[in-house]
Amino acid sequence: MTVEAHKETLEFKAEVSQVLDLVIRSLYSNKEIFLRELISNASDAAEKLRFEALSDDGLYEGDGGELRIRVTVDKEAGTLTVSDNGIGLSRQEIVETIGSIASSGTKRFFEKLTGDQAKDSQLIGQFGVGFYSSYIVADRVTIVSRRAGLGAEHGVHWESDGRGSYTLETVERAARGTDVTLHLKEDEKEFLDPWRLRSIISKFSDHIALPVEMLKDADEGPEGDEAEAGEDKPKDKGPVWEKVNRGTALWMRNKADVTEEEYQEFYKHLSHDYDPPLAYVHNRVEGTNEYTTLLFVPSKAPWDLWDRDQKHGIKLYVRRVFIMDQADKLLPHYLRFVKGVVDSDDLPLNVSRELLQHNRKIDTIRQANTKRILGLLETLATDEPEKYAEFWKEFGRVIKEGPAEDFANRERLGGLLRFSTTHGEGEAQTETLDGYIERMKEGQDKIYFITADSPAAARHSPHLEVFRKKGVEVVLLSDRVDEWLVNHMHEYKGKHLQSVTKGDLDLGSLADAEEKAKTEQAAKEHGTLLERLKTALGERVDKVRPSARLVDSPACLVVGEYDMSANLARVLKAVGQDAPVQRPTLEVNLDHPLVKRLETEEDETRFADLGLILFDQAQLAEGGQLDDPAAFVGRLNSLMLATLDPQGRIILP
Structure with missing residues (x-):
């Protein structure tokens, strides 16, 4: 059948040009990986054919399903070709898989690039260089392919120098599969040496379950249409193919027979x-x-x-x-x-x-x-x-999803978690729940924690003041996923996890009976102040009460034991979800000078302004955002002006 030529020149998507540039620049020091990548792609193509043929064995096109990969060189032309008889590519598939990078996360990938060659090379490796690694050693690459199940007239010829555009042409191709031909750069002709290629294949691709073949007399390249179609020549008419790799599934081999290097290369x-x-x-x-x-x-x-x-x-x-x-x-x-x-x-x-x-x-x-x-x-x-610390740095936030998803392994997952706590001065997540339990004070029966939107906000929260005073350790949580974690992991090894920002302060037997009685007495003695504050704040708060948590700060906000934490409400709001409206309790430190000054204020308007400043400060101290920042600034400015005399000097009390 005569093929109607259909040739066009197309531009690479912008992100492909970026990948090509980064691959050539960042991975050049390990340039032989291009052969591993091309053989890996060929292996994937064979596996895809095998899978699709389960429901349509006609895709094998009568060859019995003998799948293989072949590597050939043409020293005179300066080319290296990797061929497979796998699933092949249609014209549209070539455009989608090579002309662009079809991933919704591609933009985020490029946003992570730093410009640091060493760091970027690691990131590119995670992204998967695949076919694009060809341009490390080639200044021009040609692909000839036909998808299994399509007629010979649906072959496609792709070619590019990797500098912004590529050509695409419909061609006649009798055999299914793909040939990738690299036109090697002048200083990369070492990859025309059959011995060099065999050593690379043995190093990187020995584990491939498919046979990777080269000509036994490798100095001679394939000739004519027969070789292009990927068919074996009769043994009496020319060179024969021989398998270069072991060609057995690595995972089926005995562990004792697999080397560390083989495991690593199989992973790659x-x-x-x-x-x-x-x-x-x-x-x-x-x-x-x-x-x-x-x-x-x-x-x-x-x-x-x-x-x-x-x-x-x-x-x-x-x-x-x-x-x-x-x-x-x-x-x-x-x-x-x-x-x-x-x-x-x-x-x-x-x-x-x-x-x-x-x-x-x-x-x-x-x-x-x-x-x-x-x-x-x-x-x-x-x-x-030390190696686990590396793991936690990379994957810790994902492991924290586990207790919510995997109830059966919740306790084991708890043992793998790492946190920052008030035990250490640094912010690194190195402490364990087991270590926390070992350090618990005598009589302590709870694991105390606080959630906040940053490590600093957690570490400096007013809610921690009484815990520091009593030497009680608190777990500091500042990842978004931490709210999900503590809402599904309520205890560990029989110890209840207790938020320090919810409900009444419960220190169990650590509580000082004298201090508790003092707080109860203060609520009676300062009832008028508490009522005036509740009136001034209105619907902003559920109640106002004396605090047993505070030592140095004037006020803090507390939600009910079973209410959503203020931090979780902020997280939901940040991702566009509605959080239930809940009114916190304002706790005040009756020993703080600001609260004592507030109690003596007789002007109700001024009292209300000072009360609102106290409330807004408590919100800011725990990382919250003010509903009306301008009003807060106005009240604060008025307060500051009231402390100055006409000459701008501070009026001391």
């Missing part, structure tokens, strides 16, 4: 991450439910970890046949950063995402995977605390 192939994993666990389960798992904890958080539109999960295989990527039912959502493979002997080959939701075998695998990862993290925390 699996995740397209530039950095090695922080830790991993490899298991074979036998019995009524037989499966193999190989799970990795990354060393760096992926740039799209918090992207709600991004799918997360691990690869699912059934008897070494790839079934689906990002199988999110194999781990809970709070472990979405984990990369890996599950290969089941028992699931049906036609299993779908819908079936996974209601499959008891999947539930069993999910529970076991969760326990293995938590066990791995517990071992890391115990045996390698």
Whole structure:
């Protein structure tokens, strides 16, 4: 059939040009990874064909499903080609996958770039350089592909020098699959050396389950249409292909036979991450439910970890046949950063995402995977605390989602949590709940905590004053997710978690009976002041009462024991959600000079202004925002002016 030529020149999306520039500039020192990336893409293409062929074996086009990857060189032309007979690409798919980066989080990825080459190279590795790594060593790249199931007349030819545009042309291609040809730069001709290529493949791609082949007489390149179509030549008519890699699924090998380097390279192939994993666990389960798992904890958080539109999960295989990527039912959502493979002997080959939701075998695998990862993290925390500190810095906020999602493992998750507390002077999250319990005062039966919108706001909150006075440690929480955490994790090892900003102050046996009696007596003696303040503040507060929490500050705001915390209300408001209207209690320190001065004020208008200033200060002290900042400034200015004489000097009392 004659192909009607359809050639056009298109511009790369702006973000692709940025990636190309950053890849070439930042990853040049490790340029041989381009071959790993291209072979990895070819392997993915083969797995996709295998999966789609489960429901349509005609996609194999009569070749029996013998999938492979081939690497060839043409020294005279200065080209290196990576070919596969996988699923292939249609014209539209090439535009979508190479001409642009189809990700809703791409903008956020670029916002994270710092301009620091070392830091950016790590981020680019997390982003996944893939095909674009070709331009580290090539000044021009050609792709010839045809998608399985389409006619030969639907082949597509793509070419670009990576400088802003590419050409796209419809061509005739008999065989399905893809050829990626790199026109190597003059100073990169080392990659035409077959021995050099074999060593790279052995180093980076030995674990690929698909055979990676090169010509046995590798100094000769393929010739004619037969080679372009990816067909074996008869052995008596020319060179033969031989497998360069081991070509067996790494996860199916005995752990004792897999080296640390092989695990690391498999992780990089699996995740397209530039950095090695922080830790991993490899298991074979036998019995009524037989499966193999190989799970990795990354060393760096992926740039799209918090992207709600991004799918997360691990690869699912059934008897070494790839079934689906990002199988999110194999781990809970709070472990979405984990990369890996599950290969089941028992699931049906036609299993779908819908079936996974209601499959008891999947539930069993999910529970076991969760326990293995938590066990791995517990071992890391115990045996390698410095490495666990790195993990917590990257993934701590995600782990804090766990107690709300995974009730069965709530206690284990509690042991993995790290916090800042008033025990140390620094703000690093290094303290554990177990350490807190060990340091509890005699008679203390609660774990006290405070939530705020910043570490400084938590550490300097007026609510902590009585706790500092009595030497009682308080956990300082300032991540947004902390509100979610404490609303679902009410106790740990029998110790109730108690907010210091809610309800009546409850110090249990730590409370001083004499101080309690003094506070009760003060409420009677200063009843007139408390009533005047309640009248002045009106609906802003539920009540006004003497405080047993305050030592140095004049006032603070407290919500009911079962009310939403003021910080959570601010968090909800910040993300555009409605929070219930609730009136706090204003607690005043009757020993503070400002409160004593307020009590002597006879002018009701001036008293009301001073009372409102006290209320607004209490809001600001806990990180709140004022409803009417201008009115607060006006009252404060009036108060300041009242302290000055006509010459501008401060009038001392």
